[in-house]
Amino acid sequence: MNKIAEKLLRIISDYADGFKGAFNIREDGQCVGRQSTPNIRIDTKKDAPGLVIHISPHAQKEVVYIPACVTHGAIDDLVYNDFYVGAGADVTIIAGCGVHTDSGDMARHNGIHRFFLEKGAHVLYKEKHIGTGSGTGEKRIDPVSNAFLSEGSVLEMDTVQLKGVDNTVRKTTARLAARAKLIIHESILTEKAETAETDFTVSMDGEDSAVDLISRSVAKGSSRQTYHSRIMGNCRCSGHSECDAILADQGTVNASPELYAGSIDAVLIHEAAIGKIAGEQIIKLRTLGLTEEQAEEKIIEGFLRA
Amino acid sequence: MNKIAEKLLRIISDYADGFKGAFNIREDGQCVGRQSTPNIRIDTKKDAPGLVIHISPHAQKEVVYIPACVTHGAIDDLVYNDFYVGAGADVTIIAGCGVHTDSGDMARHNGIHRFFLEKGAHVLYKEKHIGTGSGTGEKRIDPVSNAFLSEGSVLEMDTVQLKGVDNTVRKTTARLAARAKLIIHESILTEKAETAETDFTVSMDGEDSAVDLISRSVAKGSSRQTYHSRIMGNCRCSGHSECDAILADQGTVNASPELYAGSIDAVLIHEAAIGKIAGEQIIKLRTLGLTEEQAEEKIIEGFLRA
Numbered sequence: 001m002n003k004i005a006e007k008l009l010r011i012i013s014d015y016a017d018g019f020k021g022a023f024n025i026r027e028d029g030q031c032v033g034r035q036s037t038p039n040i041r042i043d044t045k046k047d048a049p050g051l052v053i054h055i056s057p058h059a060q061k062e063v064v065y066i067p068a069c070v071t072h073g074a075i076d077d078l079v080y081n082d083f084y085v086g087a088g089a090d091v092t093i094i095a096g097c098g099v100h101t102d103s104g105d106m107a108r109h110n111g112i113h114r115f116f117l118e119k120g121a122h123v124l125y126k127e128k129h130i131g132t133g134s135g136t137g138e139k140r141i142d143p144v145s146n147a148f149l150s151e152g153s154v155l156e157m158d159t160v161q162l163k164g165v166d167n168t169v170r171k172t173t174a175r176l177a178a179r180a181k182l183i184i185h186e187s188i189l190t191e192k193a194e195t196a197e198t199d200f201t202v203s204m205d206g207e208d209s210a211v212d213l214i215s216r217s218v219a220k221g222s223s224r225q226t227y228h229s230r231i232m233g234n235c236r237c238s239g240h241s242e243c244d245a246i247l248a249d250q251g252t253v254n255a256s257p258e259l260y261a262g263s264i265d266a267v268l269i270h271e272a273a274i275g276k277i278a279g280e281q282i283i284k285l286r287t288l289g290l291t292e293e294q295a296e297e298k299i300i301e302g303f304l305r306a
Numbered sequence: 307m308n309k310i311a312e313k314l315l316r317i318i319s320d321y322a323d324g325f326k327g328a329f330n331i332r333e334d335g336q337c338v339g340r341q342s343t344p345n346i347r348i349d350t351k352k353d354a355p356g357l358v359i360h361i362s363p364h365a366q367k368e369v370v371y372i373p374a375c376v377t378h379g380a381i382d383d384l385v386y387n388d389f390y391v392g393a394g395a396d397v398t399i400i401a402g403c404g405v406h407t408d409s410g411d412m413a414r415h416n417g418i419h420r421f422f423l424e425k426g427a428h429v430l431y432k433e434k435h436i437g438t439g440s441g442t443g444e445k446r447i448d449p450v451s452n453a454f455l456s457e458g459s460v461l462e463m464d465t466v467q468l469k470g471v472d473n474t475v476r477k478t479t480a481r482l483a484a485r486a487k488l489i490i491h492e493s494i495l496t497e498k499a500e501t502a503e504t505d506f507t508v509s510m511d512g513e514d515s516a517v518d519l520i521s522r523s524v525a526k527g528s529s530r531q532t533y534h535s536r537i538m539g540n541c542r543c544s545g546h547s548e549c550d551a552i553l554a555d556q557g558t559v560n561a562s563p564e565l566y567a568g569s570i571d572a573v574l575i576h577e578a579a580i581g582k583i584a585g586e587q588i589i590k591l592r593t594l595g596l597t598e599e600q601a602e603e604k605i606i607e608g609f610l611r612a
Contacts, residue, residue, distance in 0.1 A: 233580075245567070247567055247569075247570040247572075248570060249570065250570070251570065252566070252567060252568050252569075253565075253566070253567050254564065254565070254566045254567075255564065255565045255566075255576075256562060256563075256564040256565075257562075257563065257576075257578075258560065258561065258562040259559075259560070259561045259562075259578055259580055260558070260559070260560045260561075261551070261553055261558060261559050261560075261580040261581070262558050263553075263558075264553040264554060264555065264556070264557065264581075264582040265582065266553075266580065266581070267580070267581040268578070268579070268580040268581070269578065269579045269580075270561075270563075270576070270577065270578040270579075271576065271577050271578075272563075272565055272574070272575065272576040272577075273574070273575045273576075274539075274565055274567040274572065274573070274574040274575075275567070275570075275572070275573040275574070276570040276571065
């Protein structure tokens, strides 16, 4: 593994000179380290680049790491990862991604993930994205996630775009069976001329399924963010979505949350708020000795973490 | 004026054997009565069917009635009405529409309204829509409203679709200059296999302009409603939108409220809620002696009026 990859791994995936448990490290489109465990088997995908990960029902409170790095320009990495999570398993998947270029060439990662959760499985999926390097080449991360939640399963997705990603298009779809639950927390920070586009489609098809979708955006510089969600309640179910954005400088945000109630037993709620940081908040922190910039940074940090 | 027209007028426009003040009555595509007043001049439009209405700055607390009726099938009435509202005028425009067919032929009204509000003008625009008659012909009302609000002007739109309109597509756009204010209350009731599609685009272009958009929907039977709004804040301004829907039977609603903040000084907020009537509300009213149906009716009535 090269130095840049190691540095990226520390930021995106809790890497500390190695991983405990199951892992696969992808560097510039190649596998540079892999380990399976008795309950988590990581295989090479046969029909396309990527992994097939089988998590047995015996996996309880286990963690699997599948970080990916692009460490220089002229790499356009496309990968397909499939997760089969056995009934009643309880696992954390850590799937960060870093793209780095010091040249004028683009560094891109495009990870297409499918999650198949069997009955009662519980998955916490964590993902941090970052772009680094002094190059003028575009840094892109374009994730696609498709989740299939069987009866009573729970998928929590905690996704964060830290900074430095020039352009991103994020697409997430999910289908929920009876009593399945999907919880998404997304935080995206854009600066300079960056753009971020995010799109969620969640279909609640089973009785008493539920989704809670929380999106936080900070658009600084002249960056532009576009948010679209579509929550479909096709049965007795409940959906809640919330998208809040903070603007700074000339940043712009377009938020378009869509609710479709196809059954009278669907209960769907949405809230959205867009605005800049309130002056009083800044003043309060300045009286505590922070500069205006430090105050702004603190507020944004807290907002993205909320 | 025929009996059906008279009956429709009573429902949609507070008609009581005549109007006080300025009015124009449109029946089956023809003018069947018109009166101007010193401050409100109603002229026939020269380049298209419809009216040009000039409201002078001297008009204060005056009312102008411009109801339209289609009283039988095989009428597809298209009308263009332009309102020029002088600086500082304060008027109420009552513009209801009823469509009636006892045959298998369609009865349709398609009213295209433009509102030009000069500095400081205040307009309350009220509109009730209804479809009646025993025919199988389609009853359609497709209104288009384009509003241009000069500095400090206020437009309040209070629009209600009572019942019986088979299909409607409603399009409203508005551009707001500095300190202009737009307040929209829309209520739509659909039943049977009716459909309603409503679309708002509001662009806040002047400092301290504001929009408040409240939409209430009740979808009964197998009716389908689609709501889309796009509020654009391009400067220091505030926007609030709220769309709430009650579902009954197999009714469905799709709500897609969009917020675009193109300036960090735009403050935009949205809320949406879709669901059926809570059981407790019904029980409460039943203990007061109402049947379940009466209770439901009361709740829906209150909801649409709120």
